[in-house]
Structures are given as structure tokens and as C-alpha cells.
Amino acid sequence: MPVETTKVQEQEKHSQQPTAFTLRSIAFSHYNEKARWGLDYYKVPYIEYRSLPICHMISMFKYKAKARPPGPGASVFVTPHLTVEHNSNNDSKEKEKETIILNDSKKILEFLSDQYAAPANSNGKSSAPPNLYSNDEASKAKIQALEERFNTMIGPHVRRVVYYEVLLHSPRSVARSLGQHDNAGKLQSWIWSLFLPIFVWMLCKAMHVNETSAARSRDVLKREFEHLSRVLESGPPGPAYLVGNQFTAADLTLASLGGLAVGVTNEDGYGAWVPSIQDMARPEGRKFMEELRATTAGQHIMECYKLHRGHxxxxxxxxFSFFGLW
Structure with missing residues (x-):
């Protein structure tokens, strides 16, 4: 039985040169987790250069965006940053290098799906994973709408709540641990630990993290999880997914961006070390995360990590750069 090939497999078959992927990330960032998950889902080998907040401005100086992205705390030193290099041989046997740069998790996921998903007409004959955006236009529109909603209503609010609990109300040892456990090179880890109080002040100011904003973000997340729980509970019998009867970019986006709010850790499949619910010092913070985790939406996130996260x-x-220290 013939096996259908993806676009990239066809390109590499003719060029005899592999496509190289380089991901530059802030290790524990949930938007970067979304990009990592996409690469792992499509079984794409890549090299990841990890940075820590503030330190990433040095790492990303050469790769900074031309314009500041929208949103609170956004900067030209945006991550995730994916570089795709494809070496090809033309008729004159001179090597040509095509470079594609993507610095948005949504664009990265769309690119990977376009290049590496099973062809629409494969009918199960392809060894490639199914398209995360579906091959049906109506379903694709629903998936993209949910993805945009989660990017707006889940991502920023999870970051604010987690930063509030970890950076402002948990022991300094927890915040320092974000720079350890292979989340960055040794020099970055040392700088993060040494200047942590300054970095915390800078991050909280840039991200508008304070008691009032954190309370507002908790309310938004509570409503979103309640709404998503109703959506999942109203679906047909069997495994529940947000669109159709299979895992899509909508589920991946919810799980990656919402995972930190329900206590997903690297033991559950998260692609970097992050604090657990037990690491949160405030009882109110732990209770809030446990309540989100207990919802149908929270359990869906845990199930997505269990069934679909991959490695x-x-x-x-x-x-690493700077003699392996950065």
C-alpha cells in the first residue's frame, strides 16, 4: 500500500538536504510551549535555544522583530522565534538556502500543519499526523476562532495569575527555580538568581501584575473555564474535543496556554520546568488552581497532555552560546 508524503518530505526527497529548525524560546512561557508542542506533535527535530525573561533581550537582540507586537508586555524581542532553513541544490549544483522566520506561536502551528500534516486525500495511508486545523473549511474556521479566543482570553490572564502567585507571593526559591532545571544556561541562571528582585519588579510592571489585575484575570479565567466546560459537556458521547471528534489546534492551544493555571508540570509533559500547585504559597492561589483543574475544561487539559503531548x-x-554557558 503506497504511503502519502508531506510537502516537506517531497522537498527533501528531491533536494537530498534536510530542513533545519531552530527554536528560540523563553523556556517556561506557555506561548513557547504551544510552539514546542506543535513541533513535537508533527515529529519535527529541532534545536531549542532557551532564555529567561529579561536575559532573552540579549539572546534575541540579533533576532528582534522589526515592530513591537500588540499586547501588554510585548516587545520586539518576541518569542517563540522559529527559524526554518532549507538547503537545496539547483540545476547548476550550487547550494541555495531558503530561510523562513516565524515569531508567533499561531503562525508556527499553521506553518507546521501546512507542511507536515497528512494530505487531505490520504485516507489514512499517510504516516504523518492529522492536520491540526482539519481539512474541512467549516471546521477550520471554528478551530481558528477558538485559537484566537484562547490567545486573547486565556494566555495573558494565565500569565498574569501565575506571575502574581510565583513572583509576588511564593518564596524566592520558587522564582529562582524558574532559572534552573535546564531552563537556561548556567550563566543565565546565575544572572536570574542574582538580579531576581529587579527582574521581578520589571516583569510585574511590564505585564501589569498586581492584586487588582490578578483578581480581574482570575474572574476572566473562571468564566472561560466554566464556558468551555459546558461546551465539552454538550458534545456527542465519546472522547470530548472542542471541534469535531479529534484533537485539533483548538485543543492544543487551550492545553498549552491554560496548562499552567491547572498545575500542569514537566512530569505531565510540559516542555520545561514549571512550579506545581503545591509550590504556590498562598492558600487562595492553590485553591483557585485546584478549582480550575477540577472543571471539565481543566480535566480536558490534563487529558490532552496525557494523550497528545508527545516528546x-x-x-x-x-x-547554547557563549562557550555553552548561555
Whole structure:
């Protein structure tokens, strides 16, 4: 039985040169987790250069965006930043290098789906994973609408709530741990630990993290999780997904952006070390996360990690600069 090939497999078959992927990330960022998940889902080998907040401005100086993205706390030093290099041989046997740069998790996921998903007419004959955006236009529109909603209504509010609990109300040892556990090179880890009070002040100011904003974000997340729980509970019998009867970019986006709010850790599949619910010092903070986790939407996130997160494939690894220290 013939096996259908993806677009990239066809390109590499003719060029005899592999496509190289380099991901530059803030290790514990949930938007970066979304990009990592997409790469792992499609079994794409890549090298990840990890940074910590503030330190990432040095790491990303060469790769900074031309314009500041919208949103609170956004800067030209945006991550995730994916570089795709494809070497090809033309008729004159001279090597040509095509470079694609993507610095938005949504665009990265769309690109990977376009290049690596099973073809629409494969009818199960392809070894590639199913398209995260579906091959049906109506379903694709629903998936993209949910993805945009989660990028707006889940991502920023999860970050604010988690920063409020970890940076402002948990022991300094928890915040320092964000720079350890292979989340960055040794020099970055040392800088993060040494200047942590200054970095905390800078991050909270840039992200508008305070008691009032955190309370507002908790309210938004509570309403969103209640709404999503009703959506999941109203679906047909069997495994519940947000669109149709299979795992899509909508589920991946919810799980990656909402995972930190329900206590997902690297033991559950998160692609970097992050604090657990037990690491939160405030009883109110732990209770809020436990309540979100207990909802149908929270359990859906945990199930997505269990069934679909996957791991880095052979050929993947971590990159370092400055003599392996950064």
C-alpha cells in the first residue's frame, strides 16, 4: 500500500538536504510551549535555544522583530522565534538556502500543519499526523476562532495569575527555580538568581501584575473555564474535543496556554520546568488552581497532555552560546 508524503518530505526527497529548525524560546512561557508542542506533535527535530525573561533581550537582540507586537508586555524581542532553513541544490549544483522566520506561536502551528500534516486525500495511508486545523473549511474556521479566543482570553490572564502567585507571593526559591532545571544556561541562571528582585519588579510592571489585575484575570479565567466546560459537556458521547471528534489546534492551544493555571508540570509533559500547585504559597492561589483543574475544561487539559503531548524526536536537542554557558 503506497504511503502519502508531506510537502516537506517531497522537498527533501528531491533536494537530498534536510530542513533545519531552530527554536528560540523563553523556556517556561506557555506561548513557547504551544510552539514546542506543535513541533513535537508533527515529529519535527529541532534545536531549542532557551532564555529567561529579561536575559532573552540579549539572546534575541540579533533576532528582534522589526515592530513591537500588540499586547501588554510585548516587545520586539518576541518569542517563540522559529527559524526554518532549507538547503537545496539547483540545476547548476550550487547550494541555495531558503530561510523562513516565524515569531508567533499561531503562525508556527499553521506553518507546521501546512507542511507536515497528512494530505487531505490520504485516507489514512499517510504516516504523518492529522492536520491540526482539519481539512474541512467549516471546521477550520471554528478551530481558528477558538485559537484566537484562547490567545486573547486565556494566555495573558494565565500569565498574569501565575506571575502574581510565583513572583509576588511564593518564596524566592520558587522564582529562582524558574532559572534552573535546564531552563537556561548556567550563566543565565546565575544572572536570574542574582538580579531576581529587579527582574521581578520589571516583569510585574511590564505585564501589569498586581492584586487588582490578578483578581480581574482570575474572574476572566473562571468564566472561560466554566464556558468551555459546558461546551465539552454538550458534545456527542465519546472522547470530548472542542471541534469535531479529534484533537485539533483548538485543543492544543487551550492545553498549552491554560496548562499552567491547572498545575500542569514537566512530569505531565510540559516542555520545561514549571512550579506545581503545591509550590504556590498562598492558600487562595492553590485553591483557585485546584478549582480550575477540577472543571471539565481543566480535566480536558490534563487529558490532552496525557494523550497528545508527545516528546522530542531523535535529532532534537538544546543549543547554547557563549562557550555553552548561555
Amino acid at each position: 522530542k524526536v531523535p535529532g532534537s536537542g538544546y543549543g
